[in-house]
Amino acid sequence: MALDGQKTAYKYIGTTPNRPDGLDKVTGRARYGADISVPGMLHGAVVRSPHAHAKIVKIDATKALAMEGVKAVITRADFPEGLEGEDWDIQENCMAGEKALYDGHAVAAVAATSPLVARDAAKAIEVTYEILPHVTDVDEAMKEGAPVIREGAADFSVPEGLHPNVVRYFDSGRGDLDKGFAEADLIIERSFTTEAAHQGYIEPHACLGQMGADNRGELWVCTQGHWFMRRMSTAVLGIETTNIRVTPSEIGGGFGGKTTVFIEPLSLALSRKAGGKPVKMVMSRNEVLRATGPTASASMDVKMGMTKDGRITAAHGTFRMQGGAFAGAPVDVTTMLAFANYDIEHVHHIGYDVITNRPRQAAYRAPGAPMAAFATESVIDELCRELGLDPIDTRLKNAAKEGTRATFGPKYGPIGFMETLEAAKAHPNYSEPLGPNQGRGVASGYWMNWGGETSASVAISEDGSVTVSVGTPDIGGSRASMALMAAEAFGIPYENVRVNISDTGALGVNEPTHGSRATYASGLATIRAAEECIGKMCKRAADKWGIDPEAVVWEDGCAKPSGPNAGEFPPMTIAEIAGEMGGTGGPISGHYEDSPAGFSGSFGTHVVDVEVDPETGRTTILRYLVVQDAGKAIHPAYVEGQFQGGAAQGIGWALNEEYIYGEDGRLQNPVFLDYRVPVASDLPMIDTVIVEVPNPGHPYGVRGVGETGITPPLPAVANAVRDATGKRICKLPLRPSRVLAAIQGKEV
Amino acid sequence: MTKRIHVSTTVNGDEVDYLCDPRETLLDCLRDHLGVMGVKEGCGTGDCGACSVTLDGRLVCSCLVLGVEAEGKEIGTVEGMADGEVLHPLQRKFIEHAALQCGICTPGILVAAKNLLERNPDPTETELRYWLAGNLCRCTGYDKIIRAVMDAAAEMREAS
Amino acid sequence: MAELHLWSGLRALADGKEMVEIEGETVGQVLDGLVAAYPGLEPALKRGVSVAVDGQIVPNSRNHPVKPDSEIFLLQKLAGG
Ligand code: FES
Ligand code: FES
Numbered sequence: 001m002a003l004d005g006q007k008t009a010y011k012y013i014g015t016t017p018n019r020p021d022g023l024d025k026v027t028g029r030a031r032y033g034a035d036i037s038v039p040g041m042l043h044g045a046v047v048r049s050p051h052a053h054a055k056i057v058k059i060d061a062t063k064a065l066a067m068e069g070v071k072a073v074i075t076r077a078d079f080p081e082g083l084e085g086e087d088w089d090i091q092e093n094c095m096a097g098e099k100a101l102y103d104g105h106a107v108a109a110v111a112a113t114s115p116l117v118a119r120d121a122a123k124a125i126e127v128t129y130e131i132l133p134h135v136t137d138v139d140e141a142m143k144e145g146a147p148v149i150r151e152g153a154a155d156f157s158v159p160e161g162l163h164p165n166v167v168r169y170f171d172s173g174r175g176d177l178d179k180g181f182a183e184a185d186l187i188i189e190r191s192f193t194t195e196a197a198h199q200g201y202i203e204p205h206a207c208l209g210q211m212g213a214d215n216r217g218e219l220w221v222c223t224q225g226h227w228f229m230r231r232m233s234t235a236v237l238g239i240e241t242t243n244i245r246v247t248p249s250e251i252g253g254g255f256g257g258k259t260t261v262f263i264e265p266l267s268l269a270l271s272r273k274a275g276g277k278p279v280k281m282v283m284s285r286n287e288v289l290r291a292t293g294p295t296a297s298a299s300m301d302v303k304m305g306m307t308k309d310g311r312i313t314a315a316h317g318t319f320r321m322q323g324g325a326f327a328g329a330p331v332d333v334t335t336m337l338a339f340a341n342y343d344i345e346h347v348h349h350i351g352y353d354v355i356t357n358r359p360r361q362a363a364y365r366a367p368g369a370p371m372a373a374f375a376t377e378s379v380i381d382e383l384c385r386e387l388g389l390d391p392i393d394t395r396l397k398n399a400a401k402e403g404t405r406a407t408f409g410p411k412y413g414p415i416g417f418m419e420t421l422e423a424a425k426a427h428p429n430y431s432e433p434l435g436p437n438q439g440r441g442v443a444s445g446y447w448m449n450w451g452g453e454t455s456a457s458v459a460i461s462e463d464g465s466v467t468v469s470v471g472t473p474d475i476g477g478s479r480a481s482m483a484l485m486a487a488e489a490f491g492i493p494y495e496n497v498r499v500n501i502s503d504t505g506a507l508g509v510n511e512p513t514h515g516s517r518a519t520y521a522s523g524l525a526t527i528r529a530a531e532e533c534i535g536k537m538c539k540r541a542a543d544k545w546g547i548d549p550e551a552v553v554w555e556d557g558c559a560k561p562s563g564p565n566a567g568e569f570p571p572m573t574i575a576e577i578a579g580e581m582g583g584t585g586g587p588i589s590g591h592y593e594d595s596p597a598g599f600s601g602s603f604g605t606h607v608v609d610v611e612v613d614p615e616t617g618r619t620t621i622l623r624y625l626v627v628q629d630a631g632k633a634i635h636p637a638y639v640e641g642q643f644q645g646g647a648a649q650g651i652g653w654a655l656n657e658e659y660i661y662g663e664d665g666r667l668q669n670p671v672f673l674d675y676r677v678p679v680a681s682d683l684p685m686i687d688t689v690i691v692e693v694p695n696p697g698h699p700y701g702v703r704g705v706g707e708t709g710i711t712p713p714l715p716a717v718a719n720a721v722r723d724a725t726g727k728r729i730c731k732l733p734l735r736p737s738r739v740l741a742a743i744q745g746k747e748v
Numbered sequence: 749m750t751k752r753i754h755v756s757t758t759v760n761g762d763e764v765d766y767l768c769d770p771r772e773t774l775l776d777c778l779r780d781h782l783g784v785m786g787v788k789e790g791c792g793t794g795d796c797g798a799c800s801v802t803l804d805g806r807l808v809c810s811c812l813v814l815g816v817e818a819e820g821k822e823i824g825t826v827e828g829m830a831d832g833e834v835l836h837p838l839q840r841k842f843i844e845h846a847a848l849q850c851g852i853c854t855p856g857i858l859v860a861a862k863n864l865l866e867r868n869p870d871p872t873e874t875e876l877r878y879w880l881a882g883n884l885c886r887c888t889g890y891d892k893i894i895r896a897v898m899d900a901a902a903e904m905r906e907a908s
Numbered sequence: 909m910a911e912l913h914l915w916s917g918l919r920a921l922a923d924g925k926e927m928v929e930i931e932g933e934t935v936g937q938v939l940d941g942l943v944a945a946y947p948g949l950e951p952a953l954k955r956g957v958s959v960a961v962d963g964q965i966v967p968n969s970r971n972h973p974v975k976p977d978s979e980i981f982l983l984q985k986l987a988g989g
Binding site for chain 1: 750769771773776780783784785786787788789790791792793795796805818825826827829830833840842843844845846848849850851852853854856858873876877879880881882883884885886887888889890891892893894895908
């Protein structure tokens, strides 16, 4: 696809107006998942397994049901049998069947007249367990003799002879590794581990569900995708998809973790059992950490070869990941993207998806990519160090560009990796002098982005203002971006556009706001739907003027006659056309739906300076730079926000965040005090540079920007700590005790 | 059922009362009994600051205060920051600086920042970062939040 | 005929071939042709794959056009956060 027809001069795109939901959000009026109450509402609570792996022998709810105010108790017996594949996984994860598979696994739920009564009733439900041996570590889970989580969970891809906990196997690559490594002047091979990190959205999962005996109902819920929510919830309940209408609330963060279901089908099942009374369910933070999210943990071996002048000759990676008690660790993406930044002829990846007694992993921002980047970008850093090469120059030498055959197969279209490297090199942060105990790290990352099922509508109001209806929940300001794109398409002021996030009853199926797709895909659909409206408005003007619609053009919010035979008429504004539309053919609206395939990936390069306290091993981030390709930044302030937020999450994963399981298989740190996400005093300002290499697959050149930013920080921080201390640490997080041990020459 | 206790208190200048279970937190009472939904629960253990309110002018996590402790006190929440339709400078600067993405942390951070500026109208960036260290934001990396507060503080100093 | 490239894990299910030539005017026709030629690939395709046609990833778009000289890669199923 050529860039022809893509706009390059903009009136609204690239400006930074106030977001339409800003006022509600700074005054406390915005309504999130837990903020809605309705008359007659009940409150739900969940009974969760305290054991990592246990047979459920008996559930006795007699005492709970006898309590004043208790209206319903459900267990797995209240859900249909016979589900298959992912639907079964989701059902089993929402409510345990024969076995509790991890600490925090739901085994029963109760609805009562108040949150306190529900909580007390949950405590009164007696569950008899038979404790089974457990395993929570990925390498342990693959060893002979490890407890088997579930027989027969492996799919066709797993070769003979592996432990039954290995449920999927990936193998991809090209070229001749022996030849590639023979060409290298230096080969480095290292083993790495990363821990599970939680998405850490500040808003716990919350919903209000209502369903009658006819299996019809409503769900109000914080979710990244309400059609996913509807499909999964109804599948778990074994009812028709359309029976439930899902309305998304404002959402207090998701980062991938709110693309699936947990308590929502429970609220519907409780409601049905309680005679159709609505049931509100709100997770505690403890429940969020024990039973939702996190991402997979990884154990990896990476080997790369380089010539003296910095050319990568061959790369091999083995990636073992556990994603909890169900298949789905994103090792497929890990293998695909591990070396995708570079032009490498001889490359091979092997991946293992392993199940353990941990919560079912959920997508987390660029799922699978940060772990791989930690391993591969650390090895590249080590190669550069040993060969005395500049890390940015070396990356420039190997960087993928338009026409490069990606390590996963196809050729790249126009991409902006080189541009991010050049901008990082030119940035003053890259030449700031460093003091003692300080170090600098560089790393790059990539996310291929996504299109996905998309349906959007645009309607012209009687006064010429415009309503845009999209189906992708707004997590970080996307309503502002949609309004800017609509304003640009129509040539009307930003303020004249209102953007609604429609419920599942108002549009066709939309995939969630995930995969960095909302601004790209819903934006594309908004522009196309606006163009349909414009076509109709030109026709109305042409009819009025008695000329051919082809002789009418749309400019600056007006229909104008154009061309030699169009005649002389004063332009008609959108307000004039809208004002009389009832009498000229009726309401004017446009609609667009597609699974757009024109998305294009975004590369980023980060430069970080750290200081490591040699006494304590504590790492302080001194400076941080994010350079990333946005294609075209619709609302640059929110693009910067995505860069900064991704970097902060990556820094947390690199330095502090980790799931810690005890010998008993229980999560040791299910509170924010101990699961330590970055706080304001942990971080400096995060400098940003937006690179714009337009994506030819979007009318304005947009690339998704949400995910790439979490990928480089893991290796960038580790590379900086290496620079500051002289120690290469191959395990995350780089908590002070581990860094101190490395400085002292101990094993880490 | 536990006997409920009658509590009279003031929220954003308005006298209100509620009946609460002695186990309920002030956060529960504000949200469930008084419908003050701008106060958010992110953790319930005093670690995230989403529930920040002022109690007689002191910044507290309302999830760590019992509902009964509010008797006779003055509570300030985000709902009381604007003066009618005129936003507090912090609220305005948060919108202008894009200092919120999802916005769930915003009410707590606004209440905390306002409380700081009342004590120290001219904080350094470091003082501000440490003051806000009890308010988690997972979306923004804090950069734009810090800029918005510093800018609001500068404007407020000029105006006074 | 379009050139269809398989990732190495799939090659064992397709007589060890890295590249196969398949007739078809859409992604759907090519995938159907692939399964007809190598039935062992069916479970892999059923589990879900992404397809890149001439460099563009076209997730779940069976009707995406394929040219006689198109270069097609099967990729692992993609999603995002
Ligand atoms: S909810 Fe009170 S500090 Fe988190
Ligand atoms: S804006 Fe989402 S947590 Fe702060």
